[in-house]
Amino acid sequence: MKPSLPEIHLEAWRRYYVAFWRVFAAIEGDLAAAKLPSLSWYDALYELYLAPDRRLRMSALARSALLSRSGLTRLVDKLEHARLIERKACPKDGRAHYAQLTDQGVEMLRKIWPVYRTGIATYFAGHLNVSEAKMTATIFARVGAVRSIGHEDKSS
Amino acid sequence: MKPSLPEIHLEAWRRYYVAFWRVFAAIEGDLAAAKLPSLSWYDALYELYLAPDRRLRMSALARSALLSRSGLTRLVDKLEHARLIERKACPKDGRAHYAQLTDQGVEMLRKIWPVYRTGIATYFAGHLNVSEAKMTATIFARVGAVRSIGHEDKSS
DNA sequence: CGAGTTTAGTTGTGTATGCAACTATCATCC
DNA sequence: GGATGATAGTTGCATACACAACTAAACTCG
Numbered sequence: 001m002k003p004s005l006p007e008i009h010l011e012a013w014r015r016y017y018v019a020f021w022r023v024f025a026a027i028e029g030d031l032a033a034a035k036l037p038s039l040s041w042y043d044a045l046y047e048l049y050l051a052p053d054r055r056l057r058m059s060a061l062a063r064s065a066l067l068s069r070s071g072l073t074r075l076v077d078k079l080e081h082a083r084l085i086e087r088k089a090c091p092k093d094g095r096a097h098y099a100q101l102t103d104q105g106v107e108m109l110r111k112i113w114p115v116y117r118t119g120i121a122t123y124f125a126g127h128l129n130v131s132e133a134k135m136t137a138t139i140f141a142r143v144g145a146v147r148s149i150g151h152e153d154k155s156s
Numbered sequence: 157m158k159p160s161l162p163e164i165h166l167e168a169w170r171r172y173y174v175a176f177w178r179v180f181a182a183i184e185g186d187l188a189a190a191k192l193p194s195l196s197w198y199d200a201l202y203e204l205y206l207a208p209d210r211r212l213r214m215s216a217l218a219r220s221a222l223l224s225r226s227g228l229t230r231l232v233d234k235l236e237h238a239r240l241i242e243r244k245a246c247p248k249d250g251r252a253h254y255a256q257l258t259d260q261g262v263e264m265l266r267k268i269w270p271v272y273r274t275g276i277a278t279y280f281a282g283h284l285n286v287s288e289a290k291m292t293a294t295i296f297a298r299v300g301a302v303r304s305i306g307h308e309d310k311s312s
Numbered sequence: 313c314g315a316g317t318t319t320a321g322t323t324g325t326g327t328a329t330g331c332a333a334c335t336a337t338c339a340t341c342c
Numbered sequence: 343g344g345a346t347g348a349t350a351g352t353t354g355c356a357t358a359c360a361c362a363a364c365t366a367a368a369c370t371c372g
Contacts, residue, residue, distance in 0.1 A: 003277035009284060012292040013276045019300035020176045021222045040328080058351060066177045071329050073352055095337045095350040117161055124172075125165035127298040135291055136168040142283040144175035196358080214321060227359050229322055251320040251367045
């Protein structure tokens, strides 16, 4: 059955889509210009920072950091090499591993954040008044709760 | 100077960011499942479809399709190989080339669109009522008019 | 005109990421 | 408790992209 898609919704999608790529590229550009790691590093480190004991199992982190498991493995390799996290075997489950944020990882978050923050403020937040920000948060909380149709069940 | 970033704006950003990746991945997954090319192909073909005479110079297309010039060169290689576009030398300027959409390119757009449309409707538009869609379109028109700080001047 | 500069596009190379296949471990059930 | 199947993570391989260096063709001045 053909789901309805009114013109205004399509227009909203197009602008949303284009705006995202532009803002994303602008922020990544600022990070690169400041010789800082990219947002994918930040996302992973930040998820660990929020987690209890600052550690998370690999697959949990993959989901939070919006990566495939294999993608996460490589990212964790790099983060570990940079001493920003450590891999720890899980005592309960011999298959599982924790990614554990190190102090240097926290430090790196502190270095990245000012640049990231400025990017968010400049490229995104500066264009929204408070009520628009509230509505955006509300709308995208719903949108972000997507569950994809089927051809993958990584999240099950 | 530290630009202001109220908590609600930050929350709006986080949800916007996460939602985007999830919706994007869901749509790409649907396209892949239908053995159709990815959104970057669609974007490029669609920009050509909209352009006068269904053709655009390489660098103009790169900007519209949100790609670097080199990225566009490779994409155009593939599109040309698939007979969806043709490269034409520009008679006015010996350096420049047009990417010209072919009938098969139009056909491909027609094949992709139903799947893309359903994805937009399902993962995005279905979560917005009309006034939310209007506001989203308005907000992201502003946000999308980003001009990045400096360390690149591709758009100048 | 001809040297120097700019612009359009391409190519070399490196990086990020996904999927599918693999290994090791755990869970189930007879 | 051993075979069967599921799960966690890794690895091989392919793809998509960016940046920087390159080539060729315009422009710009003297």
